[in-house]
Amino acid sequence: MTQRGRFLSIEGGEGVGKSTQIAALAEAIRTAGHDVIVTREPGGTQGAEAIRQMLLGGTAERWLPRAEALLFAAARSDHVERLIEPALESGKWVISDRFIDSSRAYQGGGSGLSDADILTLHEIGSRGLMPDRTLILRIDPDEATRRASVRDHGKPDRIQAREADFHKGVDVAFVSYAEREPRVRLVNADGPPATVTSRLLAEISDLLVPE
Numbered sequence: 025m026t027q028r029g030r031f032l033s034i035e036g037g038e039g040v041g042k043s044t045q046i047a048a049l050a051e052a053i054r055t056a057g058h059d060v061i062v063t064r065e066p067g068g069t070q071g072a073e074a075i076r077q078m079l080l081g082g083t084a085e086r087w088l089p090r091a092e093a094l095l096f097a098a099a100r101s102d103h104v105e106r107l108i109e110p111a112l113e114s115g116k117w118v119i120s121d122r123f124i125d126s127s128r129a130y131q132g133g134g135s136g137l138s139d140a141d142i143l144t145l146h147e148i149g150s151r152g153l154m155p156d157r158t159l160i161l162r163i164d165p166d167e168a169t170r171r172a173s174v175r176d177h178g179k180p181d182r183i184q185a186r187e188a189d190f191h192k193g194v195d196v197a198f199v200s201y202a203e204r205e206p207r208v209r210l211v212n213a214d215g216p217p218a219t220v221t222s223r224l225l226a227e228i229s230d231l232l233v234p235e
């Protein structure tokens with residue numbers, strides 16, 4: 025029987041260098057002998073990418089909080105059922121650029137929806153699938169804003185454009201998950217990229233060991 029693959033999610037605010045680190049992490053896991061699929065949220069499948077366009081484009085008022093949370097959950101449902109689950113079942117490792125903790129932090133905080141509501145939507149949409157490990161990249165918030173603005177040429181998407189206080193709240197939420205849930209690890213994303221990659225690998229070393 026094929027051993028089920030591992031599922032990693034990488035989280036963090038805007039501009040923390042997630043893409044670079046995900047590519048490096050995938051390469052290191054491949055070198056350790058595993059097949060790796062890299063994907064992203066919202067997105068990863070045709071349907072979920074279509075929902076991504078609806079979610080990230082348009083004006084700030086386009087979606088109210090409940091509809092927004094349902095759309096993220098719908099995108100995730102398609103992604104899990106069509107891509108993530110089949111890959112894990114066939115023994116592949118999956119690295120997702122964002123997953124459920126982004127919905128908890130971005131849609132759950134102060135929008136009228138509780139953490140329990142978001143997790144209920146996840147249960148319905150994706151049978152509550154949780155990553156084996158979640159790595160949250162963190163840097164100083166001012167530096168993150170600067171990097172994100174360079175990356176986006178001053179044109180943030182609908183959600184990136186929210187105020188600094190909103191993004192601070194997202195960071196506070198991420199830290200609180202790491203404090204309460206052993207699955208979730210905070211990783212310092214300051215410093216040379218190779219150093220950050222080593223920190224990420226240290227947080228998954230137990231998973232990389234063959235069972």
Ligand code: TMP
Pocket residue numbers: 065066096122123124126127128130131183184
């Ligand atoms: P990114 O591709 O730059 O990571 O952008 C995705 C944006 O969508 C980012 O601002 C975070 C936001 N987001 C949510 O608000 N909820 C979610 O569940 C996910 C996956 C992303």
